[in-house]
Amino acid sequence: MSFASKWLLTTLSLILLSNPVSAFDVLQPLPESPIIPADNPQTVAKIELGKMLYFDTRLSQLGNLSCNSCHNLAAGGDDDGAIKILSKGELKRSTPPVWNAAYMSTNYWDARKTSLESQTIDHLTDARVMGIVSAKTIENRIKAIPGYIKAFAKAFNMNNPVNLENIARAIASFERTLTTPDSEFDRFIKGDKNAISEQAKRGLKLFTDIGCLSCHFGVNFAGPAPGPALKMGDGFYELFPNHLGSEYDKKYNLTADVGRYLITLDRTDTHMWRVPPLRNIALTAPYFHNGSVNSLEEAVRIMGFVQLKNKLNDRDVSDIVSFLKTLTGKQPEITLPRLPETSGLSLIKN
Amino acid sequence: MSFASKWLLTTLSLILLSNPVSAFDVLQPLPESPIIPADNPQTVAKIELGKMLYFDTRLSQLGNLSCNSCHNLAAGGDDDGAIKILSKGELKRSTPPVWNAAYMSTNYWDARKTSLESQTIDHLTDARVMGIVSAKTIENRIKAIPGYIKAFAKAFNMNNPVNLENIARAIASFERTLTTPDSEFDRFIKGDKNAISEQAKRGLKLFTDIGCLSCHFGVNFAGPAPGPALKMGDGFYELFPNHLGSEYDKKYNLTADVGRYLITLDRTDTHMWRVPPLRNIALTAPYFHNGSVNSLEEAVRIMGFVQLKNKLNDRDVSDIVSFLKTLTGKQPEITLPRLPETSGLSLIKN
Numbered sequence: 281m282s283f284a285s286k287w288l289l290t291t292l293s294l295i296l297l298s299n300p301v302s303a304f305d306v307l308q309p310l311p312e313s314p315i316i317p318a319d320n321p322q323t324v325a326k327i328e329l330g331k332m333l334y335f336d337t338r339l340s341q342l343g344n345l346s347c348n349s350c351h352n353l354a355a356g357g358d359d360d361g362a363i364k365i366l367s368k369g370e371l372k373r374s375t376p377p378v379w380n381a382a383y384m385s386t387n388y389w390d391a392r393k394t395s396l397e398s399q400t401i402d403h404l405t406d407a408r409v410m411g412i413v414s415a416k417t418i419e420n421r422i423k424a425i426p427g428y429i430k431a432f433a434k435a436f437n438m439n440n441p442v443n444l445e446n447i448a449r450a451i452a453s454f455e456r457t458l459t460t461p462d463s464e465f466d467r468f469i470k471g472d473k474n475a476i477s478e479q480a481k482r483g484l485k486l487f488t489d490i491g492c493l494s495c496h497f498g499v500n501f502a503g504p505a506p507g508p509a510l511k512m513g514d515g516f517y518e519l520f521p522n523h524l525g526s527e528y529d530k531k532y533n534l535t536a537d538v539g540r541y542l543i544t545l546d547r548t549d550t551h552m553w554r555v556p557p558l559r560n561i562a563l564t565a566p567y568f569h570n571g572s573v574n575s576l577e578e579a580v581r582i583m584g585f586v587q588l589k590n591k592l593n594d595r596d597v598s599d600i601v602s603f604l605k606t607l608t609g610k611q612p613e614i615t616l617p618r619l620p621e622t623s624g625l626s627l628i629k630n
Numbered sequence: 631m632s633f634a635s636k637w638l639l640t641t642l643s644l645i646l647l648s649n650p651v652s653a654f655d656v657l658q659p660l661p662e663s664p665i666i667p668a669d670n671p672q673t674v675a676k677i678e679l680g681k682m683l684y685f686d687t688r689l690s691q692l693g694n695l696s697c698n699s700c701h702n703l704a705a706g707g708d709d710d711g712a713i714k715i716l717s718k719g720e721l722k723r724s725t726p727p728v729w730n731a732a733y734m735s736t737n738y739w740d741a742r743k744t745s746l747e748s749q750t751i752d753h754l755t756d757a758r759v760m761g762i763v764s765a766k767t768i769e770n771r772i773k774a775i776p777g778y779i780k781a782f783a784k785a786f787n788m789n790n791p792v793n794l795e796n797i798a799r800a801i802a803s804f805e806r807t808l809t810t811p812d813s814e815f816d817r818f819i820k821g822d823k824n825a826i827s828e829q830a831k832r833g834l835k836l837f838t839d840i841g842c843l844s845c846h847f848g849v850n851f852a853g854p855a856p857g858p859a860l861k862m863g864d865g866f867y868e869l870f871p872n873h874l875g876s877e878y879d880k881k882y883n884l885t886a887d888v889g890r891y892l893i894t895l896d897r898t899d900t901h902m903w904r905v906p907p908l909r910n911i912a913l914t915a916p917y918f919h920n921g922s923v924n925s926l927e928e929a930v931r932i933m934g935f936v937q938l939k940n941k942l943n944d945r946d947v948s949d950i951v952s953f954l955k956t957l958t959g960k961q962p963e964i965t966l967p968r969l970p971e972t973s974g975l976s977l978i979k980n
Contacts, residue, residue, distance in 0.1 A: 335704045343712030349699070354685045355969045361979040362693030565976035576974030601974060614966040619705045624926030624951060626915035629711040 306497040308505075309466040310559070310609065314382035314456050315506050320397065320449045322456060326435040330454030332428075332617040333447060338421055339404060341411030343628030347403075347451065351378035353614050356563030357458065361571050371408060372537070374571030377564050379611065380557065382456040383499045385506040386515045389569045390540045391554040394513030396452035401444055415444040421627055422447065427620020460560055460609025468606065476606045483603030486596055491588050501558035501607070517552045520569075521586035528582050532572040539569065562605045576601050656847045658855075659816040660909070660959065664732035664806050665856050670747065670799045672806060676785040680804030682778075682967040683797060688771055689754060691761030693978030697753075697801065701728035703964050706913030707808065711921045721758060722887070724921030726906065727914050729961065732806040733849045734907065735856040736865045739919045740890045741904040744863030746802035751794055765794040771977055772797065777970020810910055810959025818956065826956045833953030836946055841938050851908035851957070867902045870919075871936035878932050882922040889919065912955045926951050 316322055333339065334347045350359045357379035364371040373389050381387070387399035404410045404418060412418045422428045423442050432441040435450060467475035476484075487493055495518050499505040503516030510516065521534050529535050540549040553569055566572065567579035580600050584592040592600070666672055683689065684697045700709045707727035714721040723739050731737070737749035754760045754768060762768050772778045773792050782791040785800060817825035826834070837843055845868050849855040853866030860866065871884050879885050890899040903919055916922065917929035930950050934942040942950070 337702065337705075337712060338710060343710050344699070344714060349694070352687065352969075354966045355687075356971070360688060360693050361976040362687060363978070364694060562973045563971050565972070565974055566979040571976075571979065574976050574979040605973060611968060613968075616704045616964040616966055618961060618963075619702075621706070621913050622915070623912045623955060624915055626711040626921075626924050628713070629916040629921065629924040 306493060307469055308499055309469045310380065310383070310459060310461045310463070310499060314459070315512065316456065317395065317397070317512070320453060322453055323435065325431070326450050326453045327457055328617070329428075329431045329435045330450035330452070331614075332431065332619055333451050334454050335617050336619050338425070338619075338627050339410055339412070339418065339447075345410060347378075347400075350375045353378070353458070353611075356560055357381075357611075358564050361566040361574075373569055374566065376556065377560060378455055378458055379460045379609070380458070380500055380559050382459060383505055384502060384557065385504070385510050385512050386554055389553055389556070390543050391515035391517065392540075392543045396455050397445070397448045400448035400451045404444070404447070418447065419443055424625075424627055425620050425622055431620065458612070460611050463559070463609040464606035465603075466609065477602060479599055479602040480606045481603075483599035483601065487600055487603055490584065490590050490592075492583070492600070495555045495587075496558050503555045516555050517549075518555050518587075519551055520553050521551070523586050523589055526586050528586055532568065532582070533570060534568065534572070534586070537570055558604060559607045559609060560611075562601075562608050576604060580604070656843060657819055658849055659819045660730065660733070660809060660811045660813070660849060664809070665862065666806065667745065667747070667862075670803060672803055673785065675781070676800050676803045677807055678967070679778075679781045679785045680800035680802070681964075682781065682969055683801050684804050685967050686969050688775070688969075688977050689760055689762070689768065689797075695760060697728075697750075700725045703728070703808070703961075706910055707731075707961075708914050711916040711924075723919055724916065727910060728805055729808055729810045729959070730850055730907065730909050732809060733855055734852060735854070735860050735862050736904055739903055739906070740893050741865040741867070742890075742893045746805050747795070747798045750798035750801045754794070754797070768797065769793055774977055775970050775972050781970065808962070810961050813909070813959040814956035815953075816959065827952060829949055829952040830956045831953075833949035833951070837950055837953055840934065840940050840942075842933070842950070845905045845937075846908050853905045866905050867899075868905050868937075869901055870903050871901070873936050873939055876936050878936055882918065882932070883920060884918065884922070884936070887920055908954060909957045910959060910961075912951075912958050926954060930954070 337343050337346045337349070339346065350362070350364060351357055352359055357377035358375040361374065364375070376387075376389065381396060385394075387393040387396065393399040393402050405413050405415065407413050412421070419442055422432075429442065432446060432450075435441070436446050464475045464480070487496075495503060495516075497503065504510035506512040517540060520539070521529060524535070535551065538550050540552040540554075541547065543549070556569075561567075562576060565576060566574045567576065568582075573579045573582060577597050580597050581592055584590040584597075687693050687696045687699070689696065700712070700714060701707055702709055707729035708725040711724065714725070726737075726739065731746060735744075737743040737746065743749040743752050755763050755765065757763050762771070769792055772782075779792065782796060782800075785791070786796050814825045814830070837846075845853060845866075847853065848859075854860035856862040867890065870889070871879060874885065885901065888900050890902040890904075891897065893899070911917075912926060915926060916924045917926065918932075923929045923932060927947050930947050931942055934940040934947075
């Protein structure tokens, strides 16, 4: 199923918005837990292993990067717009937050991966990112660390469990624990009418009325949540900029990157992007696929105009931002793992 | 006081080794706590603030590095020999471990800084490292983060406490908590004769007999600990390689970097280095100032020959390594700090 067509999108949104039963789907609190794939059940041992791997720079070719280097769990689950100097140059797209990634049906701005597991494998073996392109080399690095041999044996009930797929399974299992419940919005939608301010309520109404909610709905405000409405791996896309030719295109270089077209080579995918999530959006500046816009106010102003042809005034922008700030959830306390050692030996140097 | 002369060094070592009262100084367990500078007392608020700053990538120009990026608290307090790709190219010297740095009298391989505070300021403002060379710019970044304004007010009893000196004081205070007590060696030296193996005991005897202990003695096995014997800020240096011209010079490129000479421009400081600490040495491969040697066995073999003209056999090397592995202490559990946010705004992008 592909939602690439604008028409389908709008129709779906209208159905959802006009159907009182589905209202809960449009605006809903963060569930207790995400969908867990049948072939990767959550276990304490696997989550603990995944946490170690998530923080382990030895998974990068130069030994200088871990998942946490860009998807920073001490901050908004991203990198505050850091210039990502990697072994093969600079990554040009803004880092998506890892918080609540478990509730996304696809991964990356261009939705080129359809599970946290496949996304992890992709990043690990990407020459531009973690940089070790050979699965064998990654596996051999991990196999050289006695503590990992033990941890994999504990996490996976099989012979020779250290392989790239299981590395990805463990990291994905850990990531499925990285959720931010109990935002002001969640408390509001569960019935605490005072959980958000009057300004935020005005913002939510405006957000709904002018059409932001047509795309930004569901658990993560990124379209339908994985489940009956959308299978895990199905994308939910939008054209951005929807109205080409505004001053913003040039000012923020919005059209240089053609988005999903680079993956599908289908011309109708030119400037199509996965609808990005909005939870914790106040923590994940800068904004848009190229991280070109620094402030949330300006991002809202641009979205209003280039997507909805709506010139929002300062009060409207401020109200919507006030609502968006209620989407900041409680970020869990993370204890730094103790990475298993290679006694008297460097794996990077080696 | 400078210990640059080999003669002085040897004499001092002999005095220490031959004096039963001083034996405790030569081999001693990690003290309960390091010396705390009078102008930077430890407080809970300051340590907590220092921990946030230690993990905050916004202190780097490109937003991609924190202290923890290289001095990794999930690992040996260093970076396993990672290739350090920074904004201005690659750093060439091996990252010294932050664990027990509080017990060093000087900082850096060339001892160019004489306190954790001055070392921190130096790294923060070094264009090749954290990259924001202007104190004003660093201060303005931190001042733009409301949570830090509060945390500095809590940690420092003064008006306008956000300044580079206080940033360094807070980070240094946190670093003084980063100690690794209760190694097998510590338990041994405190009286538990079974805390280390027979092989490790042979290794310790050999380490003493052949002369390793002449330089690697004291709390950190890095020469005299700060205190009556050596003021904080006084260096304890050695020539390396002591015997020039061995096959190792070329094989591991040991002489290209002339060490302390680059700081003092005094020709007698050519190839002089601060004696490096040995605690947790099994966790901090690769070895030497240039990180050129991958294994601890090879490092011991080289040290025996180029420093002491002693061709150690495999059994001797293995015994000494067995002793060195008893120096791995208990690394504390660290809870990841929650970095104060800049709501809806990126400081890096800005």
